Amino acid sequence: MREEVVFCPFCEIEHTVNLVETPAQNEIKGQLINYVANFFVCSETGESFATGGMIDVSLLAARDAYRAKNDLLTSSQIKEIRNKFSLTQDEFSIILGFGEKQIARYETKHIQDIVHNDAMVSFEQSLYGVMQKLWRAGNKIKKTTQDKVIEAVNLLISQNQAENCLKNINATSSEKNILSGKTAFCFNRIKNMIKFFAKDIDDMGITKTNKLFFYSDALSYQKFGKAISGLQYVKDTHGAVPKGYTHLTEIKGLDVLVEPNRDNTQPTFTFTKNPGYDFEASLFSKGELEVLELVKNKFLNTSATKTSAIMHEEEAYLKTKDLDTISFDLCKNLKAFK
Ligand SMILES: [Zn+2]
Numbered sequence: 001m002r003e004e005v006v007f008c009p010f011c012e013i014e015h016t017v018n019l020v021e022t023p024a025q026n027e028i029k030g031q032l033i034n035y036v037a038n039f040f041v042c043s044e045t046g047e048s049f050a051t052g053g054m055i056d057v058s059l060l061a062a063r064d065a066y067r068a069k070n071d072l073l074t075s076s077q078i079k080e081i082r083n084k085f086s087l088t089q090d091e092f093s094i095i096l097g098f099g100e101k102q103i104a105r106y107e108t109k110h111i112q113d114i115v116h117n118d119a120m121v122s123f124e125q126s127l128y129g130v131m132q133k134l135w136r137a138g139n140k141i142k143k144t145t146q147d148k149v150i151e152a153v154n155l156l157i158s159q160n161q162a163e164n165c166l167k168n169i170n171a172t173s174s175e176k177n178i179l180s181g182k183t184a185f186c187f188n189r190i191k192n193m194i195k196f197f198a199k200d201i202d203d204m205g206i207t208k209t210n211k212l213f214f215y216s217d218a219l220s221y222q223k224f225g226k227a228i229s230g231l232q233y234v235k236d237t238h239g240a241v242p243k244g245y246t247h248l249t250e251i252k253g254l255d256v257l258v259e260p261n262r263d264n265t266q267p268t269f270t271f272t273k274n275p276g277y278d279f280e281a282s283l284f285s286k287g288e289l290e291v292l293e294l295v296k297n298k299f300l301n302t303s304a305t306k307t308s309a310i311m312h313e314e315e316a317y318l319k320t321k322d323l324d325t326i327s328f329d330l331c332k333n334l335k336a337f338k
Contacts, residue, residue, distance in 0.1 A: 010045045017042055024058070028066045029111070035065035056108075063111055072117045075107045081124045084156075086148035094140050095133045096123060125165065127153045128246035128269065131258055135267045150258075162250035163187045166231075169244035173230040181217050181227020181328040188283060190229045191251050195277035196292050198254070201300060204271040207238055208304040209248060211311050212295055214240040218316065218331035220291045227328060228288050235320040239311040243325070298336060310336050 002019040017040040024037035037058040039050040050058070064074040073081070082092040082103065089103040096103075096119050106112050112120070123130060134141065134149050141149075167187065173180030190213075197212050198204050204212075217227035231242040242248070249256045255272040281289060299307050311317060316330040 004040070006040060006051070008040075008042045008044070009049055010042050010047045015042075015044070020048070024062070026062045028062060031066065031069070033062055033066045033069065035062040037061070060108070066111060072112060072114075073120055078103065078106055078112075078120060081120060084124070085130065085152045087145065091141055091145055095137050096120065097133075097136075126246050127156055127161075127250045131267050131269075157250045157252060162247040162252070165247040165250075166190065166244045169247075170230065170232050170242075173232060177232075178327050178329055179232045179325045180230050181221040181331070182225065183217075183227040183230040185230035186283075188280070190231065190248070191254070192280050192283055193229060193292065194248065194251070194254055194271060195274075195279045197296055198271040198273060199275050199277050199279060200273070200296060201271075202273050203304065204273070205304055206245065206249060206269050208299070208307050209271060210241045210245050211239060211304075211307045212299060213242050213245075214311065215295045215298070215334070215336060216292055218314075218328070218334055219295060219337055220288055221328045221331050222334055222337070223291065224287055228284070228291065233316075233326045235317060235322055235324055235326055237322075239308045240314075240317055240326055294337065 003016050004019055005014055005016050007014050008017060019038060020041050021036050021038055024035055026033050026035065035058070038054050039048045039058075040054075041048045060075060064076070066072075067074045082089065085092075087095065089107060090100050093100050093103040096116075098116060098119075102116070106116075123133070130149065130153055134146060167185055170180065170185045173183065173185040175182055175184055193213065193216060194204075194209065197209070201208075201212075213229060213231060214233055217229055217231065217233070220226060220228045229242075233240040233242055249269040249271075255274050257270045257272050258267050259270070284292070302310070313335050314331075315333060315335075316326050316328075319330050320326045
């Protein structure tokens with residue numbers, strides 16, 4: 001129990017009172033929520049009272065208890081996310097496309113809806129998405145803040161959360177799963193496949209990279225009944241894309257150039273050509289190395305647009321429904337490698 005000297009409304013003088021924490025219950029949005037409330041107890045009269053600030057703290061505790069119970073970010077978790085990127089409440093609101101004062105409300109008075117909650121959760125989960133939203137916000141975010149966000153993104157990339165993200169998204173990949181080409185997810189192979197291609201290819205933007213992965217895995221499956229990376233592929237409007245592909249550009253130790261796009265709405269991510277990469281050939285079988293070589297040579301001088309167009313003609317793409325995971329059963333007759 002803590003003691004404080006405050007003005008007591010019962011004795012109408014300042015004196016020492018006890019600060020008490022007690023379990024309380026409140027109804028929020030139709031649910032009974034248990035939380036911890038703070039108040040003072042006057043030792044003279046035994047009456048309890050709270051100051052305005054304490055009531056706010058208790059209400060915040062009640063709202064956070066509601067959030068925790070309903071799997072929503074608490075006010076301090078929201079604050080933590082924006083602090084990670086050195087953003088003020090207003091800046092975080094703008095970047096997320098909310099009303100300018102929305103984050104301030106969430107950190108103090110209001111409970112966020114699920115749509116806004118998920119937008120904040122996924123903001124943190126995709127560094128690619130962070131950069132995308134930063135470019136979109138354009139000059140609504142000051143240059144110094146932009147630099148701080150970019151610095152934070154680079155720091156997080158160096159902490160290498162990409163591996164965990166990719167692994168979680170492709171968690172069902174296994175030697176038995178046809179959706180991963182009967183191959184278990186292997187981060188080291190994925191990283192080295194990028195090194196392999198980026199040693200020689202000039203324009204390895206994310207679109208082209210996605211296709212290089214798809215063809216490497218599909219061709220390996222066609223030849224040996226086993227894909228290489230253990231990634232799964234989804235039918236996207238741009239063709240087959242590895243699940244969680246945006247994290248590919250976040251892998252530590254790879255050189256990525258981030259630039260604003262020509263129409264300035266979205267940034268582009270390109271693996272920089274780096275002949276100095278120490279590609280670990282021993283991770284791959286002789287047959288797999290041949291496949292990687294075939295894929296590289298096939299698309300070495302093919303533009304991303306043309307590469308996508310070729311991919312769109314594949315049975316694996318045509319016979320899969322939008323946003324479904326592509327089965328490697330459909331990768332046995334690749335047109336590009338006839
Ligand atoms: Zn008193």
